[in-house]
Amino acid sequence: MKPPRLLTIAGSAAGGSAGIQADLKTFQELNVYGMSVITAIVARNPDTGKNVHAQTMDAIEAQFSTAKKQVGFDGVKTGMLFSIEVIEKVAQLLQQTDVKKVIVDPVMVGKLDSKLLKDDAIEALKTKLLPLATIITPNMPEASILLGGRVLNNVEDLKQAAIDLHDLGPKYVLVKGGRLEGPAVDVLYDGHQLTIFEAPRIDTINTSGAGCTYSAAIAANVVKGKSIHEAVLLSKSFVTTAIEHGFTYTEMVGPTYHAAERLKGEAHAITVRHV
Numbered sequence: 001m002k003p004p005r006l007l008t009i010a011g012s013a014a015g016g017s018a019g020i021q022a023d024l025k026t027f028q029e030l031n032v033y034g035m036s037v038i039t040a041i042v043a044r045n046p047d048t049g050k051n052v053h054a055q056t057m058d059a060i061e062a063q064f065s066t067a068k069k070q071v072g073f074d075g076v077k078t079g080m081l082f083s084i085e086v087i088e089k090v091a092q093l094l095q096q097t098d099v100k101k102v103i104v105d106p107v108m109v110g111k112l113d114s115k116l117l118k119d120d121a122i123e124a125l126k127t128k129l130l131p132l133a134t135i136i137t138p139n140m141p142e143a144s145i146l147l148g149g150r151v152l153n154n155v156e157d158l159k160q161a162a163i164d165l166h167d168l169g170p171k172y173v174l175v176k177g178g179r180l181e182g183p184a185v186d187v188l189y190d191g192h193q194l195t196i197f198e199a200p201r202i203d204t205i206n207t208s209g210a211g212c213t214y215s216a217a218i219a220a221n222v223v224k225g226k227s228i229h230e231a232v233l234l235s236k237s238f239v240t241t242a243i244e245h246g247f248t249y250t251e252m253v254g255p256t257y258h259a260a261e262r263l264k265g266e267a268h269a270i271t272v273r274h275v
């Protein structure tokens, strides 16, 4: 059977734990055919201090039309988009394609402090791209910035953030509460009902790329035909297992283990509550 097709439009993270690399590893684990449009290359350059190498609009458009013509796609996931120009280009390409399943991870800052979205591009993200999304998956700092700098301190704040972000136009909002203390609690809002997904907190520093991986797993499960609620549930379990088996390779923050669920045969129990 042919696997469903999923295109990620994101940045290349040279270290292999996040960005395009995390997306494609996750798609493969979940038996989805992965394709990519690279919007920028993130790689540390100790000589110049410059670590984001933006791609041209021509390169972005050429990758998109190659994937579309060579294979076609059942869904699109977006990650690092970097600039107003890229956001406008991606929004235009998505509208021309009329793709129905669009998973937007509003990536802003990397764990190693790379600036993955310019400050002046936040408005374009809100007005041009979020309205096209089936689901958006902000973490707490991203949700806060999208809400004009609102302070988020607890699960009640996350619930209100999810409700308010829904007004920007996505069909579903998942606010990830990984930065709170205690269990890892995420809040999903579908325009009517709030649902809480809770996993145990894993005590580790090896979480590089966890956000990309979670969002990529949601995208993969959505193109496989799962409902959004089920996709979030399966993906939270997938990423929790990947975090649990993450690696320390160097003194820098280590990657999650994308193959963990398959190789260890473990799925994490996730508690789901409708509130």
Ligand code: PXL
Pocket (backbone or CB within 6 Å): 010, 011, 012, 013, 014, 018, 019, 020, 042, 079, 080, 107, 109, 110, 111, 112, 114, 116, 208, 209, 210, 211, 212
């Ligand atoms: O984890 C967020 C992220 C997304 N995309 C790219 C990155 C990172 C973090 O470093 O490099 C390309």
